[in-house]
Amino acid sequence: MPITRVPLREQIHSELLDRIHSGDIPPGSRVQDTTLARQLGVSRTPVREALIRLARDGVLDSDTGRGFRLRPFARAELRDVGGILAVLEPLALGLAPDFSPERLTGLADLARQLEQARGDVARIVELDEAWHRSLLADCPNRRLLELIATLRQVPRRYLHAYLREARRVSLSALHHTRVLDALRRGDRSAAAALLERRWRRGIQEMEGWIP
Amino acid sequence: MPITRVPLREQIHSELLDRIHSGDIPPGSRVQDTTLARQLGVSRTPVREALIRLARDGVLDSDTGRGFRLRPFARAELRDVGGILAVLEPLALGLAPDFSPERLTGLADLARQLEQARGDVARIVELDEAWHRSLLADCPNRRLLELIATLRQVPRRYLHAYLREARRVSLSALHHTRVLDALRRGDRSAAAALLERRWRRGIQEMEGWIP
DNA sequence: AAGCAGAATACTGTATACAGAACACTGTTC
DNA sequence: GAACAGTGTTCTGTATACAGTATTCTGCTT
Numbered sequence A, B: 001m002p003i004t005r006v007p008l009r010e011q012i013h014s015e016l017l018d019r020i021h022s023g024d025i026p027p028g029s030r031v032q033d034t035t036l037a038r039q040l041g042v043s044r045t046p047v048r049e050a051l052i053r054l055a056r057d058g059v060l061d062s063d064t065g066r067g068f069r070l071r072p073f074a075r076a077e078l079r080d081v082g083g084i085l086a087v088l089e090p091l092a093l094g095l096a097p098d099f100s101p102e103r104l105t106g107l108a109d110l111a112r113q114l115e116q117a118r119g120d121v122a123r124i125v126e127l128d129e130a131w132h133r134s135l136l137a138d139c140p141n142r143r144l145l146e147l148i149a150t151l152r153q154v155p156r157r158y159l160h161a162y163l164r165e166a167r168r169v170s171l172s173a174l175h176h177t178r179v180l181d182a183l184r185r186g187d188r189s190a191a192a193a194l195l196e197r198r199w200r201r202g203i204q205e206m207e208g209w210i211p
Numbered sequence C: 001a002a003g004c005a006g007a008a009t010a011c012t013g014t015a016t017a018c019a020g021a022a023c024a025c026t027g028t029t030c
Numbered sequence D: 001g002a003a004c005a006g007t008g009t010t011c012t013g014t015a016t017a018c019a020g021t022a023t024t025c026t027g028c029t030t
Helices: A008-022 A033-040 A044-056 A075-095 A101-116 A121-136 A142-165 A174-184 A188-209 B008-022 B033-040 B044-056 B075-095 B101-116 B121-136 B142-165 B174-184 B188-209
Strands: A060-063 A067-070 B060-062 B068-070
Touching: A008 A033, A008 A044, A008 A121, A008 A142, A033 A044, A044 A060, A044 A067, A044 B044, A075 A121, A075 A142, A075 A188, A075 B075, A075 B142, A101 A121, A101 A174, A121 A142, A142 A188, A142 B075, A174 A188, B008 B033, B008 B044, B008 B121, B008 B142, B033 B044, B044 B060, B044 B068, B075 B121, B075 B142, B075 B188, B101 B121, B101 B174, B121 B142, B142 B188, B174 B188
Parallel strands: none
Antiparallel strands: A060 A067, B060 B068
16 A cells, blocks of 8 residues: 555545535535634644635635635636636547547446436536546646646536536436547547537536526 | 735745746755745745645645655646647637727737847746736636636746747747737637647747757 | 614634654764 | 664644734614
8 A cells, every 4th residue: 555645735625625515515605714623623724725725726715814715606607617628628638649448448337337327416426527537537738637627626516516406317428428439439539529519518508507 | 006915825926936937946946935934034834825836836846745846847847738728828819809909009019019128038028928918818718817827837937947048039929910910800710820829839949948 | 773883702814833754964883 | 885773953744822804792872
């Protein structure tokens, strides 16, 4: 087992993301370092570091001297971030080398699991996340992958809430197989185009629902 | 005058970026919170917050328990970030509404100043930065603009060093006028294409120089 | 009863203190 | 002379303390 010392700030960061995605923290509500530090049994310092990062990533709002609060859902934010991802994910896909049979099988597996996960929101979102990560994993531009991962946090939060509240069992899971087919044919640009269209459609669908 | 309370961490962040760009801090060298805190006359806390942010933005390396150091120049990093910006800047340009005559004049002004700034590295970089910011300023996707600004920090550091050490007086300043011409004709997609090509060329030119 | 002044409180941003890990140095052993 | 163990120092990561500001509550005035 590789011994890894993970700084508290990162552990706290993940924990907070989980809470946010699961809806434990309602949009617009305050997020106080004192409270969290007490709850998690750590000091305020690493908590604040995690909060500052979340604020920079656009998950939290922070007015100087007035602390942090969970950013309320907003069409504009979803559209903005979606517009960026609609360009970056196809870019990453285009940069990846040819797909190995193993990778393709893995993707097909995930797609199958996704179809069977109807209803279980947390699982759907997690599998969709895994599918995309696997799709782009071979892209040599590490920086791009990290950026995509950070940006995806935003629509992910919306997707969670959308699936939960709009009672949609899944978000057009169909596209997974379509992209996969294109990759099997070796048609990378078709796959990239499908991926882009999927983003635009998905964002549009969620936008319509935002209160 | 609007009274704004800027947190120390942000002031320190800008100060550090300045030092990094100006070459005060040599690539690969350690960046210690203790030392900086002493120098700047503040405590370690806001300094560390600034360092953590720089590390996340890819400017610093940070091994847990071993502090921060300025990331050495690397072709891969420049290529990775350049590849992202080559896509995002044209995207932002495409989203902006039609350019007002004032904006066009402003851009022309900056381009002229750029031509006259031969030799003064800091000024060239600053003007180029201003030109791009002005070019994209009307893009309604704020999130995208912020992202671009963050990413630009990376090639900016390379550009500084390149101009200083490679004794190049300017980096193909020509493209500024070309893009501007396209905009004057109202040909947005041509402008976007030029912008993208400029990135690819510029990155390539700097790549060749990296030790 | 509504509105305002002022005190009390809570919380943020920053400073300082502490514990443990990494590194440098010295002396010892082979 | 080289390798290594032990020790001291430095530095990072985290905890706690403090100061100043925003917010809330209370009591008074109209």
